[in-house]
Amino acid sequence: xxxxxxxxxxxxxxxxxxxxxxxxxxxxxxxxxxxxxxxxxxxxxxxxxxxxxxxxxxxxxxxxxxxxxxxxxxxxxxxxxxxxxxxxxxxxxxxxxxxxxxxxxxxxxxxxxx
Amino acid sequence: xxxxxxxxxxxxxxxxxxxxxxxxxxxxxxxxxxxxxxxxxxxxxxxxxxxxxxxxxxxxxxxxxxxxxxxxxxxxxxxxxxxxxxxxxxxxxxxxxxxxxxxxxxxxxxxx
Numbered sequence: 001x002x003x004x005x006x007x008x009x010x011x012x013x014x015x016x017x018x019x020x021x022x023x024x025x026x027x028x029x030x031x032x033x034x035x036x037x038x039x040x041x042x043x044x045x046x047x048x049x050x051x052x053x054x055x056x057x058x059x060x061x062x063x064x065x066x067x068x069x070x071x072x073x074x075x076x077x078x079x080x081x082x083x084x085x086x087x088x089x090x091x092x093x094x095x096x097x098x099x100x101x102x103x104x105x106x107x108x109x110x111x112x113x114x
Numbered sequence: 115x116x117x118x119x120x121x122x123x124x125x126x127x128x129x130x131x132x133x134x135x136x137x138x139x140x141x142x143x144x145x146x147x148x149x150x151x152x153x154x155x156x157x158x159x160x161x162x163x164x165x166x167x168x169x170x171x172x173x174x175x176x177x178x179x180x181x182x183x184x185x186x187x188x189x190x191x192x193x194x195x196x197x198x199x200x201x202x203x204x205x206x207x208x209x210x211x212x213x214x215x216x217x218x219x220x221x222x223x224x225x226x
Binding site: 004031041042043048050056058090100102103104105107108 | 146
């Protein structure tokens with residue numbers, strides 16, 4: 001079975017702090033994604049990556065950056081956390097760039113910024 | 115922008131009944147559709163998918179129907195159980211595209 005793991009289930013950070021969210025997948029997937037999920041807004045794509053060191057902006061990249069130094073790991077960085085970044089963050093991966101296959105999701109990180 | 119939507123935000127069914135969750139999509143270029151289930155406190159989990167060259171696909175207790183004429187997708191769950199209580203998302207994708215477009219989700223409540 002594909003496993004996507006996220007470094008933390010719950011995080012509480014202060015405004016202005018730098019926040020790192022880590023995601024690891026164990027199935028050699030090419031694609032990795034970061035979403036945030038908010039009530040009533042569904043899943044919104046922040047960034048995705050289709051290869052090592054490659055990244056593409058999603059629908060809401062402002063305030064975020066990403067890093068993909070190894071194929072299995074995709075990190076989301078909040079350079080200076082703000083209260084409006086309080087959300088559930090979901091990482092996902094899929095096998096092949098541009099292919100028709102589903103994404104596999106991690107359990108999520110619930111981030112609270114105070 | 116185009117998006118995937120759902121007709122109903124919540125659905126309540128009696129245990130043992132069949133459930134039908136509906137979804138409308140607007141991108142006629144989409145050729146792959148997926149249903150996900152998200153239980154409380156967990157990430158979305160793949161349930162079933164269908165490609166645009168099919169109009170029906172069955173899994174274990176679940177069936178997905180695709181009507182390309184009216185751009186409509188539905189998920190049918192047979193003999194709904196308490197463990198089926200969750201939020202269900204439909205999603206769409208097209209060949210060559212990187213992004214998957216997710217619907218807002220429908221919350222399914224199963225009454226014992």
